[in-house]
Amino acid sequence: MTDLKAVARAAREFAEDRDWEQFHTPKNLTMALAGEAGELAAELQWLTDAEAWAATTTTGAAQDRFAAEMANVLIYLLRLSDITGIDLLAAAQTKLATNAERYPVELSRGTAAKYTDLN
Amino acid sequence: MTDLKAVARAAREFAEDRDWEQFHTPKNLTMALAGEAGELAAELQWLTDAEAWAATTTTGAAQDRFAAEMANVLIYLLRLSDITGIDLLAAAQTKLATNAERYPVELSRGTAAKYTDLN
Amino acid sequence: MTDLKAVARAAREFAEDRDWEQFHTPKNLTMALAGEAGELAAELQWLTDAEAWAATTTTGAAQDRFAAEMANVLIYLLRLSDITGIDLLAAAQTKLATNAERYPVELSRGTAAKYTDLN
Amino acid sequence: MTDLKAVARAAREFAEDRDWEQFHTPKNLTMALAGEAGELAAELQWLTDAEAWAATTTTGAAQDRFAAEMANVLIYLLRLSDITGIDLLAAAQTKLATNAERYPVELSRGTAAKYTDLN
Numbered sequence: 001m002t003d004l005k006a007v008a009r010a011a012r013e014f015a016e017d018r019d020w021e022q023f024h025t026p027k028n029l030t031m032a033l034a035g036e037a038g039e040l041a042a043e044l045q046w047l048t049d050a051e052a053w054a055a056t057t058t059t060g061a062a063q064d065r066f067a068a069e070m071a072n073v074l075i076y077l078l079r080l081s082d083i084t085g086i087d088l089l090a091a092a093q094t095k096l097a098t099n100a101e102r103y104p105v106e107l108s109r110g111t112a113a114k115y116t117d118l119n
Numbered sequence: 120m121t122d123l124k125a126v127a128r129a130a131r132e133f134a135e136d137r138d139w140e141q142f143h144t145p146k147n148l149t150m151a152l153a154g155e156a157g158e159l160a161a162e163l164q165w166l167t168d169a170e171a172w173a174a175t176t177t178t179g180a181a182q183d184r185f186a187a188e189m190a191n192v193l194i195y196l197l198r199l200s201d202i203t204g205i206d207l208l209a210a211a212q213t214k215l216a217t218n219a220e221r222y223p224v225e226l227s228r229g230t231a232a233k234y235t236d237l238n
Numbered sequence: 239m240t241d242l243k244a245v246a247r248a249a250r251e252f253a254e255d256r257d258w259e260q261f262h263t264p265k266n267l268t269m270a271l272a273g274e275a276g277e278l279a280a281e282l283q284w285l286t287d288a289e290a291w292a293a294t295t296t297t298g299a300a301q302d303r304f305a306a307e308m309a310n311v312l313i314y315l316l317r318l319s320d321i322t323g324i325d326l327l328a329a330a331q332t333k334l335a336t337n338a339e340r341y342p343v344e345l346s347r348g349t350a351a352k353y354t355d356l357n
Numbered sequence: 358m359t360d361l362k363a364v365a366r367a368a369r370e371f372a373e374d375r376d377w378e379q380f381h382t383p384k385n386l387t388m389a390l391a392g393e394a395g396e397l398a399a400e401l402q403w404l405t406d407a408e409a410w411a412a413t414t415t416t417g418a419a420q421d422r423f424a425a426e427m428a429n430v431l432i433y434l435l436r437l438s439d440i441t442g443i444d445l446l447a448a449a450q451t452k453l454a455t456n457a458e459r460y461p462v463e464l465s466r467g468t469a470a471k472y473t474d475l476n
Contacts, residue, residue: 004123007211014215018222019229023284026171027384030160031283033192034391037156038276041149041398045269046261049406052145056203067205070196071214073152074207077192084175086186088193092126095190096133103137110138142403146265150402153272157395160279164388165380168287242361245449252453256460257467264409268398271430275394279387290383294441305443309452311390311434312445315427322413324424326431330364333428334371341375348376 004089008078015079029080036072043069123208127197134198148199155191162188242327246316253317267318274310281307361446365435372436386437393429400426 015021043066044052055062081088134140162185163171174181200207253259281304282290293300319326372378400423401409412419438445 004208007208007215010212010215014218017224018227020227022229025168026175027163027166027168027388028283030163031279031384031388031391034156034160034388034395035276035280035283037153037192038273038279038391038394041153041269041276042273044146044149045266045273047146049144049146056145056199056205063203063205066203067210068214068217070199070205070207071210073156073192073196074211075214077189077196078211080175080189084182084185086175086182086189088189089123089126091186091190092193092197093129095187095194096126096129098187099133105136108137108139110141146269147402150265150269150272150398153269153276154395154399154402156276157272157392157398160388160395161392164385164392242446245446245453248450248453252456255462256465258465260467263406264413265401265404265406268401272394272398275391275430279391282384282387285384287382287384294383294437294443301441301443304441305448306452306455308434308437308443308445309448311394311430312449313452315430315434316449318413318427322420322423324413324420324427326427327361327364329424329428330431330435331367333425333432334364334367336425337371343374346375346377348379 004078007074008082011075011078012082024079024083026080026084029076029083033073033076033080036069036076040066040069040073123197126193127201130194130197131201143198143202145199145203148195148202152192152195152199155188155195159185159188159192242316245312246320249313249316250320262317262321264318264322267314267321271311271314271318274307274314278304278307278311361435364431365439368432368435369439381436381440383437383441386433386440390430390433390437393426393433397423397426397430 015024043062044055047055056066057063077088080086134143162181163174166174175185176182196207199205253262281300282293285293294304295301315326318324372381400419401412404412413423414420434445437443
């Protein structure tokens with residue numbers, strides 16, 4: 001399972017095998033994704049920046065938990081892509097192109113304020 | 120840009136070109152991902168299930184907005200993967216294997232309640 | 239403990255007693271609130287609309303869990319209010335007044351599309 | 358409008374006046390709350406801790422935006438409370454009592470790790 005399509009296929013088969021496709025509607029998967037994004041945030045919520053770097057970059061239980069939450073977000077993104085027919089990689093490519101126009105290199109360099117305001 | 124690694128590389132270069140890597144810490148990217156997950160939910164929040172299916176599966180402005188929010192979530196996942204060294208596809212593969220043990224096919228078939236309780 | 243100020247005071251004392259005020263920074267509490275909002279969504283994510291109405295309006299374990307997640311969101315809102323000095327009730331009053339201007343009754347009646355677009 | 362009940366009543370009347378109660382289902386309001394929690398996080402996502410303290414505690418546009426997002430979260434909590442009959446203040450009181458048992462003062466003092474693990 002070395003590419004995104006293989007993971008998407010495995011996630012679909014997982015749902016099919018359990019007859020869970022009935023639960024995988026756009027609204028339900030979007031709620032599930034928001035739930036997993038919340039769990040990802042919860043992993044780091046009380047840590048200092050230094051502790052969060054250590055937790056996410058050092059092999060161990062904390063990194064494994066963080067990786068599992070990242071995986072959950074990806075799996076729900078892939079399920080959403082699968083049921084809607086939206087091409088996730090093409091959408092990301094389009095978005096990066098749009099962002100490149102919105103944030104010209106010269107005007108955006110090192111400017112968090114502008115980034116935040118325009119985002 | 121046909122695979123996940125190419126998108127991850129483009130997202131990194133986008134940040135590098137603007138000197139935005141300084142903002143891309145584990146906590147900041149996790150907050151940004153939660154923000155985008157919230158915007159994804161906001162796209163569908165007042166729609167009926169039927170309207171949400173139509174909005175996300177019919178070519179048009181609503182689908183484009185939804186795809187752009189999905190892209191934002193993916194881009195922040197890829198940035199997190201890049202700065203932490205966590206292999207996103209391997210993490211998803213591990214998570215699907217864990218879930219297969221937690222939710223045996225025979226016990227889980229069509230059972231939303233169990234799915235919710237164990238999740 | 240019959241009003242919002244008493245709950246806010248109790249939440250502050252809970253943190254003080256455990257020396258947890260050091261963790262209650264604006265960013266950390268905002269991440270924690272996002273985490274609890276995600277758990278709230280997770281309670282309903284696989285339910286139909288009818289099941290979600292039943293789960294949240296019928297006395298029982300599901301309603302208790304939902305109420306506890308609502309409580310968590312409120313507690314973090316109150317902690318944010320406490321550390322920033324932002325008056326939560328005044329902010330809500332201001333926001334409702336702003337919304338009344340943005341969504342005039344005559345133009346907004348029963349119009350989900352407009353609501354979504356302007357929101 | 359000096360107490361929580363008055364704000365809850367104003368939020369309900371706002372919805373009634375626009376015939377928006379039809380959109381205020383448990384699932385929809387939960388998605389909307391997650392969306393607003395995401396916007397709250399987005400206000401602080403690229404700021405350092407010091408910048409986030411300044412943004413949220415100094416009178417000005419950034420604090421006003423943050424207060425408005427906090428207000429949005431509260432308004433959706435109150436709408437959820439209103440449609441489900443869940444008493445928000447009682448739920449918070451119950452939750453603080455539960456937390457006091459889960460996190461005994463002596464064992465929890467200043468311990469972020471324990472806080473995170475048990476949470």
